[in-house]
């Protein structure tokens with residue numbers, strides 16, 4: 001058994017984990033298709049999501065007190 005595993009986690013054909021399908025975790029860019037409503041449809045499981053509004057409130061940068 002030869003363990004020559006090329007790990008392609010940083011392949012340009014994959015999106016970042018923050019943009020991956022929240023349902024099945026699909027990251028292959030060819031399987032994630034933008035629709036007309038600025039949402040992404042995962043052709044692997046059929047889930048539709050909006051990666052742009054996924055991180056709401058995650059980075060509050062203003063510090064307005």
Ligand SMILES: [Zn+2]
Pocket residue numbers: 021022023024025026042043044045046047
């Ligand atoms: Zn999916």
